[in-house]
Amino acid sequence: MEHKEDKKRNKGGRPKKGTTDKMTYRVAVKMTAADYFRLLTRAHEAGVSPSGYMRECFQNGHVKERLSKEHSEHVRKLCGMANNLNQLARKANAGGFYDTHWDCKVAVARIHELISKIGI
Template sequence: MEHKGRNKGGRPKKETAEKLSYRIGVKMAAADYFRLLTRAYEAGISPSEYMRECFRNGYVQERLSKEHSDYVRQLCGMANNLNQLAHKANAGGFSEARWDCKVAVARIHELLNKIGI
């Protein structure tokens, strides 16, 4: 009866270096506290995670906004359309897919301008 190698299920235990076991109390003025809350909200993370990111990297990278994530989703769909057009062009000749490719490229260019790339 060996039970030591048995998988009990659940999330694996974190290693010592990954555990958040230390707590630090920080006093802040009201303006600093609300600035922290605002910046954490804009980044889409908790204030604690915001402070950890600042400490690790010196900056915090903001998450994609809903608008930008919609643009990325649209770009993925357009990439799929371009792949279909390339397949169509290879199968039936390039002259048939020429107009469709121009339209797709114009839409992608317009979307990239909206994103700011």
């Protein structure tokens, strides 16, 4: 009786993928040296493996480039500034806008500067 209960018990770990999610088929593609090096270059620029690049091209028709370290740092700073703006808004609602308007102007100027660096 106890052995049957042990078999039904969840042992943990990642659940097994379904048959539709598994990548079981391999496709060989012949290409010229120029095409191969173009594939390697584009995959490197996108920050993915060559097979991942080809898979993305097949599924979506294009490959979305990963954020560079510089851009991800700017986005992280923007998130922190958004938190500061929320705190300033709460402070303005509680005590009046006149007390916090200079802080708000400084925060908006910094956000504008970061957005221009990112290129949005």
